[in-house]
Amino acid sequence: MTDPNGSGLKRKQKNGKKLVMAKKKKKTKEYWARKYGYKSGLEKVTADFLKEHKVPVEYEKTKITYTIPARKTFYKPDFKLPNGIFVETKGRFTAQDRKKHLLIREQYPNLDIRFIFSNPNTKIRKGSKTSYANWCDKNGFQYAKAEIPIEWIEGD
Numbered sequence: 001m002t003d004p005n006g007s008g009l010k011r012k013q014k015n016g017k018k019l020v021m022a023k024k025k026k027k028t029k030e031y032w033a034r035k036y037g038y039k040s041g042l043e044k045v046t047a048d049f050l051k052e053h054k055v056p057v058e059y060e061k062t063k064i065t066y067t068i069p070a071r072k073t074f075y076k077p078d079f080k081l082p083n084g085i086f087v088e089t090k091g092r093f094t095a096q097d098r099k100k101h102l103l104i105r106e107q108y109p110n111l112d113i114r115f116i117f118s119n120p121n122t123k124i125r126k127g128s129k130t131s132y133a134n135w136c137d138k139n140g141f142q143y144a145k146a147e148i149p150i151e152w153i154e155g156d
Helices: 031-033 042-052 095-107 133-138 150-154
Strands: 012-013 019-020 062-067 073-074 086-090 115-118 144-145
Touching: 019 086, 031 042, 042 086, 062 095, 095 115, 095 133, 115 133
Parallel strands: 086 115, 115 144
Antiparallel strands: 012 019, 062 073
16 A cells, blocks of 8 residues: 555554555666676676667677786676777776786786776865876776767777
């Protein structure tokens, strides 16, 4: 039974007592992304964009082994385009992510890894003057905002 006051809360009766149930939570982009096998809403949006442009979606299919000093690990790029370009989608671009990509670049200089940022103007940390875009420019990585540029698909 819905609350007559219009609060949107559902009321249930149990053993003659009224219990107020919480509002139903709205499903987030992350919920839908995880439901379809992605780790973030931006990854799902990117996959949908590729599908819309009739580009085969290869999501985290490729494993790239790289070495962190004193230990071996691997990296699974988010997407691989048919032309060999790897696309990594990032809402947050942590210090650990940046270090990893510099190590991969050093160990695999011929890999073309590019970034899609929710907002490339986000600062790499609070109080920093360096944005994600500045970091990419300084370190020779191509990037775009929110979606893959068509040139990345058609070019190279």
